[in-house]
Amino acid sequence: MSSSAPTTEIAVLTLKPDTPIEDISTPAGQIFNQMLNSIQSQSGFQRQYWGRQLENPNHLVFSIDWDSISSHRSWMSSPSYRQFASDISPLLDLSSSNIIHLDFQPHPPDTPRSAPVTEFAFFALPASASASQKSALEAAVTDLADLCVGKTEGGEAAGGEEGGEKRPCATGYATGWVVEPMEHHAGTDEAAISLGAMVGWASKDDHTAVRQSHAFAQKVQPVREMVLPAEKTRAMYFVAFTRWAAGKGVEV
Structure with a gap:
């Protein structure tokens, strides 16, 4: 940056x-x-x-x-x-x-932080992560966030559906890398880099409903396979x- x-x-x-x-x-x-x-x-x-x-x-x-x-x-x-x-x-x-x-x-x-509830989520990689590892995480997190806002595979906005029922959608999102190095017990010499996501929701219950969906489980799995173990006090909050x-x- x-x-x-x-x-x-x-x-x-x-x-x-x-x-x-x-x-x-x-x-x-x-x-x-x-x-x-x-x-x-x-x-x-x-x-x-x-x-x-x-x-x-x-x-x-x-x-x-x-x-x-x-x-x-x-x-x-x-x-x-x-x-x-x-x-x-x-x-x-x-x-x-x-x-x-x-x-x-x-x-x-402004879109995610103007929502009634704003989620912050952080995804850590070792400080030694390569450019290709960073790009892969960016793509996977964007794919997950697109699902949350109800985008289709073609990129058009649409209401989320599962099992024939409409599920709530996020109002918008933004992502970006944290400028400062982060401490992490599993990082390179306990150092990590972190990709942050800011996601807007009408309510925390809407986030929970999306998180419990089968589609979310499919999209979040690649992210979990890439990142360091979550440190609960910093990984996500609202x-x-x-x-x-x-x-x-x-x-x-």
């Missing part, structure tokens, strides 16, 4: 228990609103979404688009970022934060995102 190409930051931060960031009348809500304002004011910022993980509501997830990874890293290395981290420390346990960047296609990945707009606080 070029350091001057658009990138999407995915940050998973741990909220301190019982922190009411959604309520702007509280001190926590006011700090959080200022946090969003501060991010928006940075050079290279494009747009941001935030939400709590459905599996663990104390995990706060940001999806932030930047005009380049260098813009974001420049801010992170500046004195103003250290002040930013200090300002938000009453809300967050920053020692457990996880920040990565992905070169999603398409960019921006978020209900809110898009933030300047001047409208957290109620967007």
